[in-house]
Amino acid sequence: MSSRKRPKRKTRPPKKPNAVYQFTDSWDILAQAIREIHKKNASILGFEGLYRVAFRIVLHKNGDKLYNGVREIITQHLEEVAVSQVVPAFPLSGASSSQTNPNGAGRANFLKVLKTVWEDHITCMLMLSDILKYMDRVYAKPANVPLVYDLGLDLFRDIIVRSQNYPIQNHLLEVLLQQIMLERENEIIDRTNVKASIDMLLELTDASTKDTIYAIDFENKFLESSSEYYRVEGQMLVGEYDTSDYMKEVDKRLNKEEQRVGHYLSPTTEPKIRNIVEEELISKHLKTIIEKGLIPVLRNEKMNDLGRMYKLFGRVVKGHDEMKSAISDYIRELGKAINETVTSNTTAEGGNAVSVDKQTEVTVALRWVQKVLDLSDKFDKVQNLALSNDETFQTSFNEAFEYFINKNPKSPEFISLFIDDNLKKGLKGETEKEIGSVLNKAITLFRFVEEKDVFERYYKQHLAKRLLLGHSVNDGAEKRTISKLEIVSGYQFTTKLEEMFNNMRISSNTMSDFKE
Structure with a gap:
């Protein structure tokens, strides 16, 4: 038996399956699934199996082919939607709000169609995001391209909202502004459809500025049309309404615009539309409102109207x-x-x-x-x-x-006479609170008098007569009055008045001693 060992044979790895064939086969499965999702037949699909198919494609380094293929199918679908659903819903050019196009879709119905198209697209993109989650993580992020959901939003923006082939954007903005105008005129509109379109514009972003389509395409036009509307409205209302009704109407308009923002516009629009209403209905008519109605409101003491004007x-x-x-x-x-x-x-x-x-x-x-x-x-x-x-x-x-x-010129004397008259007789039987009220009112007027030395001269004369003739019925009220005068004009002003009281007290004590 030979001692020479047999050489070991090298084990070779199994041959890889044909990559091109594998991608084509797998892609056909995914492409058909995406089309079924667009047809609303997602219930017949097995999402776990589709996820594994997408996983294998990316694993075999075909993420770019998968990404481009998905983009192409979504693009084709949206182009078909634009032609078959959105364009037929266009309202007739120059038609009134009640007119419809040959397919029976009026202005308001256009928003309803767009709402349906948008919601269907979002539903499809959420499903695709689940299926292509591995592609997003392993291919899209490293390649610095939009994730599949964001890709869907960008395509919807470019193919539907900002279509280069059809005037969808013009119709959308025109209908939105027209619906808002109708609501301002107290017409009933379908806020649900308006809100859906506004939310769509808020979710879509511009490719270059990254601002929302709402801010770039819609908001400026909305503010411009609102400014013109309230300019005309202000001129009409200020001519037809009295001041009271005009103020109520302005208040109502401000509240309605605030509510409109809450119902379907972006919160960022609220201060902008508020400033427009304030400028067109208040600032530009300030003098007219004042000249026309402020004095009658004051004369008739209409406190609610005056308070509204102040606000x-x-x-x-x-x-x-x-x-x-x-x-x-x-x-x-x-x-x-x-x-x-x-x-x-x-x-x-x-x-x-x-x-x-x-x-x-x-x-x-x-x-x-x-x-x-x-x-x-x-x-x-x-x-x-x-x-x-x-x-x-x-x-x-x-x-x-x-x-x-x-x-x-007689105001110092008149005020002194008023105090004199009340301290002589007017305060008899009055409560302390009532005494204080009368004195406070008199002192309030005294604060306004510039010639306080003239007042002092008259007050000394009147006080002396009250004390000498015994007409002062309440020494406490006299002293409180002097104290209040001292607060207004200082100690020097009332020193001589207090001396008069002291002299009268000394005189009274002397007379008492003499009688004893």
């Missing part, structure tokens, strides 16, 4: 400034009328001054102060109920009161 004017630049200026001018006019009434009561018909007795002078003074206080109460009410206690408005009101009060 709406606060939305625009210089809105509150214009409103403050107009109300301030109105206060000055009312104050001027009060001053003229007093002048007419103290002047003869021929214009010559006549002597009036002290009682008449007091009556005139009390009437003037009371009218000013009534006017102050009126605008305090306006502040509380309509202007949200806006400090800037209060400052403007104070300046107006100060202006006309100091236009009356």
Whole structure:
């Protein structure tokens, strides 16, 4: 037996199956499956088996062929959809909203068809994403190409929405804007179809800018058409409606645009459309609204209307400034009328001054102060109920009161007489709260007086008479009044008034000692 060992034979790996044949065979299976999905026959398919077929194709380094093949089938399908479904749904060019094309599809129906096409496409792409998940991970990402779902969106954008062969984009934008216009005119529209189209535009992105098709194609046209609509609307409404109804209509328009955004537009559009409505319906008609209706609203104390005007004017630049200026001018006019009434009561018909007795002078003074206080109460009410206690408005009101009060040269004397009359008799039997209210009102007017030294002179005279004649019925009220005057004008202003009280107390004590 030979000792020579037999050489070992090398084991060769099995021959690889023909790669071209394998791809063709596998691709035919996948291509047919994709077509069945497009035909809505997905229920007859085995998705796990299809996933394995796609897996083998990518595993054999044919991911590029698979990717390009999928893109070609989707492209062919969308081109067929454009011709067979979308284009026949076009509304007639120049037709009204009620007219239809030969196939019976009107403007609103066009959105319904597009909604169906879009939803079907998304459903198909989700199925394909599941089948081709391995291709996305192993081929698409490393090759830096869109994943299959994103590829489907890009193809839908280019073949349907931005078709180079058919004016689908023009019809889509025209119908969307027309539907919104109808809703603004209180027509009932199918918001579901409008929202579906808007959502579609929001999901599709531009290839170069990466912005949404909504922002690039739709939003600017929507804002332009809205600006023109409200420009015309504002001119019409301001001419036909009174101020109260106009403000209500503006408020309603703002609310409806806000609701429209909530129903089917992008939230990013809300501040833009709001600015347009505010500009066209408020800013451009500020002076007209004020000249036409602010004074009647104030005169009739329509607090709800005034509050609505304050709220709406606060939305625009210089809105509150214009409103403050107009109300301030109105206060000055009312104050001027009060001053003229007093002048007419103290002047003869021929214009010559006549002597009036002290009682008449007091009556005139009390009437003037009371009218000013009534006017102050009126605008305090306006502040509380309509202007949200806006400090800037209060400052403007104070300046107006100060202006006309100091236009009356007798205002220091009149205010002193008013306090004198109330401290002599008006506060008898009054509660502490009522006493404080009267004094606070008087001191409020005193704050506006520029010639406080003149007021001081009259107040000393009136206080001296009350103390000497014993007409002051409430020492506590007298002292509280002096304390309030001190807060307004400082300690030096009231020092002599307090000395008068001290002198009267010393005199009273001396008389008591003398009697004893």
